[in-house]
Amino acid sequence: MIHQQNILRFISRGVISLLMLFAQQTVSAQGFLKLERDTVPFFQGFAVSADLVGVAQMMLSDYGQYEGAFRLNLHNQYFPVVEVGYGKANHEEDDVTGISYRTEAPFFRFGVDVNIMKKKHTGNRIFAGVRYAYTNYKVNISQRAFVDPAWQWETSFDVKDMRLYQHWAEALFGIDAKIAGPLHLGWSVRYRMRLAHNDNQIGQAWYVPGFGLQDSGNLGGTFNVIIDI
Amino acid sequence: MIRLKLVALWMLMVAGFTACSSIDCPIQTTVEVNYVMPDTLKDTLYVLSKRADGTDTLLLNRGIDLTKFALPVSYAHPEDTLILMIKDKQKTTTIDTVWMKKDDIPHFESVDCAAHFFHRITQVHATHVAVDTIFILNPSVTYDTSAKHIEIHFKGRN
Numbered sequence: 001m002i003h004q005q006n007i008l009r010f011i012s013r014g015v016i017s018l019l020m021l022f023a024q025q026t027v028s029a030q031g032f033l034k035l036e037r038d039t040v041p042f043f044q045g046f047a048v049s050a051d052l053v054g055v056a057q058m059m060l061s062d063y064g065q066y067e068g069a070f071r072l073n074l075h076n077q078y079f080p081v082v083e084v085g086y087g088k089a090n091h092e093e094d095d096v097t098g099i100s101y102r103t104e105a106p107f108f109r110f111g112v113d114v115n116i117m118k119k120k121h122t123g124n125r126i127f128a129g130v131r132y133a134y135t136n137y138k139v140n141i142s143q144r145a146f147v148d149p150a151w152q153w154e155t156s157f158d159v160k161d162m163r164l165y166q167h168w169a170e171a172l173f174g175i176d177a178k179i180a181g182p183l184h185l186g187w188s189v190r191y192r193m194r195l196a197h198n199d200n201q202i203g204q205a206w207y208v209p210g211f212g213l214q215d216s217g218n219l220g221g222t223f224n225v226i227i228d229i
Numbered sequence: 230m231i232r233l234k235l236v237a238l239w240m241l242m243v244a245g246f247t248a249c250s251s252i253d254c255p256i257q258t259t260v261e262v263n264y265v266m267p268d269t270l271k272d273t274l275y276v277l278s279k280r281a282d283g284t285d286t287l288l289l290n291r292g293i294d295l296t297k298f299a300l301p302v303s304y305a306h307p308e309d310t311l312i313l314m315i316k317d318k319q320k321t322t323t324i325d326t327v328w329m330k331k332d333d334i335p336h337f338e339s340v341d342c343a344a345h346f347f348h349r350i351t352q353v354h355a356t357h358v359a360v361d362t363i364f365i366l367n368p369s370v371t372y373d374t375s376a377k378h379i380e381i382h383f384k385g386r387n
Contacts, residue, residue, distance in 0.1 A: 034245075060240070078344070091340045094340045094341065096341070097340060097342065097343050097344070099337075099340045100340075101340050119365065141337050141344075143344050145338045147304070148281075148303055148304040148306075149301075150278070150280075150286060150288065150303065151278065151280055151281060151303045151304075151306060151309075152280045152281045152282065153281045153304070153305070154281075154307055154335060155304040155305045155346075156305075157335050157337075157344045157346075158335075159335055159337070171364065201334055202335060202336065202337045202340050203336040203337045203338055204337065206337075206339050206340055214339070215253040215338075215339050215341075
């Protein structure tokens, strides 16, 4: 309940901050966030993109995610964005511990990127942005039978379809370069902060769809192929 | 040229993000039940139990002047049976049996870390040859080695 209240407070503060930010633009343009006064129309279309880092992780390891994004372009300056993906982990019988971990679930993020380049209409962009993200997923964890050291009864460890969830926020820095026509390539480095989570009573989830591994630090990244529409 | 640099940079990033991994298992992974006594037990205490194959296992050997002691918990057996053997200074031995019922909770940290079981003690009772009273102080048995789980009083042995 307290977690839910914290999340609602976080979301409402974020929304209010964004509204105040936009309101500020129309009233008095100050600082690097100011809307450039020129003849370029406010609405500049939208873009769709796919992340290749998650796909590479999926191919090279036993976890990863497929992820796409839909992004609005407001005056080449503000980019409200929704990211949707499907994360998956299938770690079969670890060589050392004998533990298997399986999960797969969708996730989403939404937020906004701000183009912080001085010349905003060149087609190349440097972004600073924030995201709110959520996933609700089930895990299966098992361990091959092992012997209780003191009593020597054979013991097994089996967690089936345990439902967990996680809310998190991301602060990101990224680059988006125009390659040819509507094609852009870009990357982002993301700092992830867990806001609230329910790991039920198992202890700690290992891979969380969209968030990644819990024990590998808070940094992540994407490499995006982007089509401007 | 800038595009080439970008491509090179993203290839490095992909390699970095997919290659990096770290193992961060807890250092303290002992899960034991801590028994406390309000007064020092001057006699010598041994604690035994029976293994799956019927042989005895010694869980505590020659505890002298104890005010507390810690015993392991079976991973997934619904009830642990413990034999408390007390030898006084005249070499007289008294034996009590303690039964501890519990729920076993699988505890997971990472695929790289060995899985453990936490426990919730639901009931404890004993015979009363040397044991006067025994009761649960804190039912939650985890990695926390400072928790006091069970208090035990012995009859006039302090």
